[in-house]
Amino acid sequence: MAEPTRRKSEDIPVLDIENLAVAYKVRGGEVEAVQNITLDIKKGESHGIVGESGCGKSTCAWAIINFLGANGYVKRGSIKFQGKNLVGKKGEELRRLRGDQIAMVYQDPMQSLNPSMLLGDQLKEVLTVHQGMSNSQAEKDCIRMLEKVQMPDAANVMRRFPHQISGGQQQRVVIAMALLNNPALLLMDEPTTALDVTVEAAVLDLIADLRKEFNTAIMYITHDLGVVARVSTRVGVMYAGEMVERATVEELFKSPQHPYTQGLMRCVPKLGTDRSSSILYPIPGRVPPPDGRPAGCVFWPRCDYVRKRCREERPKLRSIAGTETWVRCHFSEDIDMGSWEPPEDLVVPGTVPKKEVDETILEVKGLKKYYRVRGNSLKDVFGMGEKQYVKAVEHASFKVPRGKTLGIVGESGCGKSTLVKTIIGLEHATDGEARFLGFDITNSISARDRKLIQELQMVFQNPDSTMNPSYTVGQQIARPLKRFNVMPKEKITDEVLRLLRSMRLGEKYYDRLPRQLSGGEKQRVGIARALASHPDLILCDEPVSALDVSVQAAIINLLLEIQEEFGTTLIFISHDLSVTRFFSEYVCVMYLGQIMELGPAEEIYAPPYHPYTEALLSAVPIPDPTAKQKRVRLQGVVPSAIAPPSGCRLNTRCPRREMLPDPDICLTDPPWREVHPGHHIYCHIPLDELRKIDPVVSIKEVNHAG
Amino acid sequence: MLVKDYMSRHPFMLEEDSSIVEAQSYMSEVHVRHLPVVGDGKRLLGLITRETLMIEPGSLDSLNVWEITRYLSGMKVKKIMIKARDVITVDETAAIEDAALLMIENKIGCLPVLSGRVVVGMMTQEDLLVQLCRLLVTRRPGLRVSVSMPDKPGETKKLMACVEKQGWEIQSMGGMPDLRDDTRYSTMVKIIADVSMEDVQETINQIEGHEVRDIRETQ
Numbered sequence: 072m073a074e075p076t077r078r079k080s081e082d083i084p085v086l087d088i089e090n091l092a093v094a095y096k097v098r099g100g101e102v103e104a105v106q107n108i109t110l111d112i113k114k115g116e117s118h119g120i121v122g123e124s125g126c127g128k129s130t131c132a133w134a135i136i137n138f139l140g141a142n143g144y145v146k147r148g149s150i151k152f153q154g155k156n157l158v159g160k161k162g163e164e165l166r167r168l169r170g171d172q173i174a175m176v177y178q179d180p181m182q183s184l185n186p187s188m189l190l191g192d193q194l195k196e197v198l199t200v201h202q203g204m205s206n207s208q209a210e211k212d213c214i215r216m217l218e219k220v221q222m223p224d225a226a227n228v229m230r231r232f233p234h235q236i237s238g239g240q241q242q243r244v245v246i247a248m249a250l251l252n253n254p255a256l257l258l259m260d261e262p263t264t265a266l267d268v269t270v271e272a273a274v275l276d277l278i279a280d281l282r283k284e285f286n287t288a289i290m291y292i293t294h295d296l297g298v299v300a301r302v303s304t305r306v307g308v309m310y311a312g313e314m315v316e317r318a319t320v321e322e323l324f325k326s327p328q329h330p331y332t333q334g335l336m337r338c339v340p341k342l343g344t345d346r347s348s349s350i351l352y353p354i355p356g357r358v359p360p361p362d363g364r365p366a367g368c369v370f371w372p373r374c375d376y377v378r379k380r381c382r383e384e385r386p387k388l389r390s391i392a393g394t395e396t397w398v399r400c401h402f403s404e405d406i407d408m409g410s411w412e413p414p415e416d417l418v419v420p421g422t423v424p425k426k427e428v429d430e431t432i433l434e435v436k437g438l439k440k441y442y443r444v445r446g447n448s449l450k451d452v453f454g455m456g457e458k459q460y461v462k463a464v465e466h467a468s469f470k471v472p473r474g475k476t477l478g479i480v481g482e483s484g485c486g487k488s489t490l491v492k493t494i495i496g497l498e499h500a501t502d503g504e505a506r507f508l509g510f511d512i513t514n515s516i517s518a519r520d521r522k523l524i525q526e527l528q529m530v531f532q533n534p535d536s537t538m539n540p541s542y543t544v545g546q547q548i549a550r551p552l553k554r555f556n557v558m559p560k561e562k563i564t565d566e567v568l569r570l571l572r573s574m575r576l577g578e579k580y581y582d583r584l585p586r587q588l589s590g591g592e593k594q595r596v597g598i599a600r601a602l603a604s605h606p607d608l609i610l611c612d613e614p615v616s617a618l619d620v621s622v623q624a625a626i627i628n629l630l631l632e633i634q635e636e637f638g639t640t641l642i643f644i645s646h647d648l649s650v651t652r653f654f655s656e657y658v659c660v661m662y663l664g665q666i667m668e669l670g671p672a673e674e675i676y677a678p679p680y681h682p683y684t685e686a687l688l689s690a691v692p693i694p695d696p697t698a699k700q701k702r703v704r705l706q707g708v709v710p711s712a713i714a715p716p717s718g719c720r721l722n723t724r725c726p727r728r729e730m731l732p733d734p735d736i737c738l739t740d741p742p743w744r745e746v747h748p749g750h751h752i753y754c755h756i757p758l759d760e761l762r763k764i765d766p767v768v769s770i771k772e773v774n775h776a777g
Numbered sequence: 778m779l780v781k782d783y784m785s786r787h788p789f790m791l792e793e794d795s796s797i798v799e800a801q802s803y804m805s806e807v808h809v810r811h812l813p814v815v816g817d818g819k820r821l822l823g824l825i826t827r828e829t830l831m832i833e834p835g836s837l838d839s840l841n842v843w844e845i846t847r848y849l850s851g852m853k854v855k856k857i858m859i860k861a862r863d864v865i866t867v868d869e870t871a872a873i874e875d876a877a878l879l880m881i882e883n884k885i886g887c888l889p890v891l892s893g894r895v896v897v898g899m900m901t902q903e904d905l906l907v908q909l910c911r912l913l914v915t916r917r918p919g920l921r922v923s924v925s926m927p928d929k930p931g932e933t934k935k936l937m938a939c940v941e942k943q944g945w946e947i948q949s950m951g952g953m954p955d956l957r958d959d960t961r962y963s964t965m966v967k968i969i970a971d972v973s974m975e976d977v978q979e980t981i982n983q984i985e986g987h988e989v990r991d992i993r994e995t996q
Binding site: 080081083085114153154155164167170171172198200201202203204208252253255285286287288 | 785786787789790792803806807808809815817818819820893894895897
């Protein structure tokens with residue numbers, strides 16, 4: 072006899088959305104933000120929804136719980152939860168459903184937590200208010216749930232305020248809160264996007280475990296293909312308010328059917344592939360706004376395979392014979408991803424090996440940056456207390472050769488931004504040496520020679536906050552040209568236009584204001600401005616983190632192109648290890664202000680690893696469900712930088728500490744072990760031991776780029 | 778093997794203010810015969826079954842179709858449901874055999890599973906039958922052997938020792954007293970091994986007092 076057949080009632084999905092369209096009333100009519108969405112999620116299943124920003128992913132989730140705001144409504148279609156239609160349900164009934172059976176977790180945990188209430192009280196409220204449970208029983212249940220989400224020291228956390236725990240822990244509290252009522256459906260909207268990779272990895276593991284334990288149906292919204300590959304069983308790809316493809320996660324990554332999905336796969340760097348094969352191909356154009364969607368297929372203006380029919384007839388979501396895949400494309404059977412050729416006008420940078428130069432452009436030796444913190448005792452007020460410092464950067468030493476890229480990676484709070492700010496002069500170095508082209512740059516920027524400032528420029532993470540909103544693009548870029556007298560006044564306009572062209576923005580952008588630009592375009596202007604003074608060194612602080620994947624690929628390619636053309640040296644800060652690998656020749660791994668490993672990129676990503684690098688690598692979500700990744704997780708939280716652990720700063724969390732015969736040795740400063748000239752590991756564990764560790768990632772090579 | 782591991786989680790539920798017409802159509806739509814009625818926080822308020830939905834024609838004032846329609850459409854679930862205090866329930870930490878006993882003793886087809894007063898799942902006869910199948914028959918093909926042995930301590934041990942000596946793998950087993958002969962005990966063993974049925978039969982029959990009553994291959 073085979074496995075007992077499944078019962079009919081078990082086949083009814085927890086969530087069944089059919090032909091959903093959501094519209095927002097705006098001045099002069101209405102906008103259909105989401106159209107023709109069909110999906111179903113069964114018990115214990117995790118359904119991923121991916122797409123770039125503005126594709127309607129969140130709107131979809133909000134429609135389920137009728138969270139659309141005063142001007143939004145479900146225009147067509149049905150949303151069935153446990154077989155009951157939710158569309159048109161009245162407030163009270165929906166409120167009860169939201170409280171008892173549907174739970175939500177959003178991107179920013181601080182927005183779901185009340186900052187003025189103890190975490191314990193917030194958690195208990197769920198049980199005492201909804202279930203009428205007694206306070207003491209609720210307390211017990213909450214602690215048990217916090218333990219389930221692997222919160223260290225759960226009983227104590229109950230008596231803390233949200234700001235007293237870290238971001239990852241806050242998100243755990245929110246997840247615990249969502250699960251307290253044992254919901255049948257959990258909506259997660261980018262729950263790990265704001266977290267560090269290491270924390271993200273732990274939260275994703277947690278979600279996978281909880282799904283099995285509670286048999287909850289999960290709708291997981293994210294822009295990150297790597298995350299989807301790790302948590303979902305099935306995936307829906309959204310583009311411009313429509314679902315363009317639905318498939319099981321294995322099918323989707325093995326043979327994506329829709330040209331948009333294929334494009335997405337080509338523009339994310341994959342950890343594990345070597346650098347030369349991991350060229351990124353951005354998708355040309357951008358997502359159309361909801362009121363400007365083209366007739367016919369929504370994707371045709373950006374599609375490489377567009378034909379006449381695509382422009383005229385809107386394709387239906389149809390099932391591909393013999394698979395569980397649904398796709399919204401007329402010609403998906405004719406499209407072979409393997410034979411895709413990049414368009415001819417696309418310049419692929421990074422393929423030409425760079426010339427070897429010996430000239431060191433930047434040399435940093437023993438650089439330190441401490442911030443004084445004032446205590447709040449009476450002694451401190453009178454300046455008699457013990458002086459306390461945040462040791463943001465400690466003993467940083469490295470060299471950057473001309474024309475090369477140094478990537479700096481690490482968790483947030485590891486001092487990577489401080490290091491860069493100290494180099495550029497926004498912060499005054501506490502101690503140590505930093506020489507740029509032979510000049511001392513430990514002083515602050517106001518004391519620097521203008522010529523020196525000109526040679527050192529910076530690109531920031533958030534282009535919005537670094538641009539004057541009332542200056543036009545042309546003025547923004549012209550400003551450094553004028554300040555540094557790079558060229559005579561009458562030539563400035565020409566130069567700005569040239570820069571705009573080289574950023575592929577075109578002259579029509581000259582008179583635009585920042586608010587008229589998309590995120591990717593703003594970042595291009597930011598880069599153009601940094602380039603305007605012809606600097607020798609550009610410091611990029613997470614230049615692509617805030618951007619969508621397809622835009623991210625374009626910006627990275629642009630930076631590489633600039634580097635090839637001008638021979639500019641780059642320092643590239645990123646928390647994304649796969650981007651860094653693709654981008655940099657040298658990588659520097661930092662933890663709690665200390666450089667842990669430093670060396671050529673290829674060597675950093677292969678054994679011997681520093682234990683911290685190993686943990687970082689094993690946390691990176693890989694957009695390939697077949698990739699095998701070791702599970703090395705850091706325990707606990709990042710210690711305070713005011714009183715960092717003595718000796719090796721990782722010693723409180725090191726996953727490899729037991730490899731040493733005497734683990735107490737980690738309380739002393741580790742030696743700089745040299746693997747090869749230029750590759751150093753700051754660890755007590757002998758290199759021979761580290762070499763024995765298996766590589767973190769192994770991927771069966773499937774080359775989508777053709 | 779506790780109720781919480783084998784119940785259906787996240788059961789379909791009703792609110793007490795739903796109309797019985799809605800309840801009836803919901804029941805047939807989701808293919809279940811029992812629906813717990815819950816209030817705030819999924820607290821159990823009552824239970825609706827197929828039987829409770831059968832309205833006695835005698836309770837109607839008139840048999841006029843319009844009267845009936847009006848009567849039914851105004852009727853709420855809370856009026857006809859079995860009230861929570863009369864509903865037989867089981868705690869999620871109970872053993873599944875206790876749940877089965879409860880159902881047999883009370884001649885009922887389902888048990889709402891509670892944690893405190895909150896409904897966390899449903900356990901139906903069907904669920905138990907599914908588990909019985911899983912208990913006795915697992916997915917891998919093998920030999921299903923029914924052995925009759927004296928109802929004495931140490932007999933099962935003999936059988937185990939015999940199977941182990943042969944190097945066969947036991948996938949599942951279950952036993953109960955022989956219903957016709959109270960001195961004997963029937964045991965069902967599922968063996969996975971690369972042997973013929975005859976060999977198994979012969980080997981087990983050699984144990985003193987043991988007799989293979991039935992042997993067959995399962996898929």
